[in-house]
Amino acid sequence: MQRYVLVHIYWAAHWFKDTKEVATSVLSPGCMDLPIDAGLWLKHFKSQNSKLLSQLDLKTSKDYVWNQRETTLQGTPILELVEFGLNRIKYACGVVDALIRELKLASTAGKCKTIVMIDGFNAFTSSHTRIRDDNKAMVLPKQVSLAIPFFDITKSDWCNGAVVITVDQTANKDRRESYFPRYLLGKEGFEHLDPFVPVLVDDYNxxxxxxxxxxxxxxxxxxxxxxxxxxxxxxxxxxxxxxxxxxxxxx
Structure with a gap:
């Protein structure tokens, strides 16, 4: 575990229930940004991985253009990318997306190992959130720019890592009658994760x-x-x- 880059969300439903700020996305048309929540997650990521990332030679694989004057050039260390997101909260969601993209590429290339740990993943497949767009219409999780990269990193299109997630009856509002993964995730979520190894977590002994x-x-x-x-x-x-x-x- 000490040699794995950790991508961790302690409770996914928090983003869709208790958002701190919502803004129309500046980088993902049709989506909504959660800039403060993205900044807090980047801070969390940095605190967990800064020591390991300072030892690994992980750099961006391409240029990332944020606006007419600000660009993260190809070859920029990953920690500098994270620092940019922390200093420019407006672009924090875009930085999270770039970071997850780079970690998938680096892991597949054998430059690092990545472990993804998400509690309450079925919040990402819920049909209900408290987030509203500019027209006061409810926004689904797949329309939240901060959620998209974590949905992407749980695909089986990369290697040299592991994905450990939980599903929970309290993680979404619309499906709580059963604890079975197929019910909690819904058809789309279940097929997204398939194949996976289900593990029932019992009560404490x-x-x-x-x-x-x-x-x-x-x-x-x-x-x-x-x-x-x-x-x-x-x-x-x-x-x-x-x-x-x-x-x-x-x-």
């Missing part, structure tokens, strides 16, 4: 539950909990990871 309680104690989410209170938490949450987190989170 006793050892995992106790370990998570210790983690919450360490992070000060819970304090001075007695053995009987811990047993009560176990009973009311049924050792379900999400329910336990919801019961222990700060107010």
């Amino acid at each position: 006793i050892a995992e539950f106790d370990s998570m309680i210790e983690y919450y104690k360490d992070r000060k989410w819970i304090r001075n909990i007695t053995a009987s209170s811990q047993r009560e938490l176990e009973l009311i949450t049924n050792r379900n990871p999400f329910v336990l987190m919801d019961q222990c989170k700060f107010l």
Whole structure:
């Protein structure tokens, strides 16, 4: 894992429910930009990968023209591309798209290894978002410029990497009656990922539950909990990871 470039989204649905800013895309006609969210993701990417990227010789494979005066030239180090996106938030979504494109090319060429980890991927295939365009019409995930590159990197058209995603009943509003991947992803999403290896994630066992309680104690989410209170938490949450987190989170 230490030698893999990490492309990580901690909760995909966040972009479609709690957007910080929406703007008509300057680089992708017909799409909407989430510039602040894109900037935050680039910051997250940099914090996770800056050490490894400083050791790898990854450079852009072509010129990227942002406007009449600003261009990222072919041969620019990937970290400089990320820095441009952080400094020019207006173009952050375009930088994310360029970054994902370059990582796919670099991995396929054997210059690096990339692992993609996305929690709640079925948010990308939902038929509902809270994002509105200039005409107040609802925008689908495939019309959100920030989502497009992550939908692209989960295709099976590149190599020398791995894709690990989760689907979750809480990740989209329109499909929550079943936890089966075919239902949560819908026909388009399921065919997009096929073939894949499904893994059912069970609730915590006793050892995992106790370990998570210790983690919450360490992070000060819970304090001075007695053995009987811990047993009560176990009973009311049924050792379900999400329910336990919801019961222990700060107010």
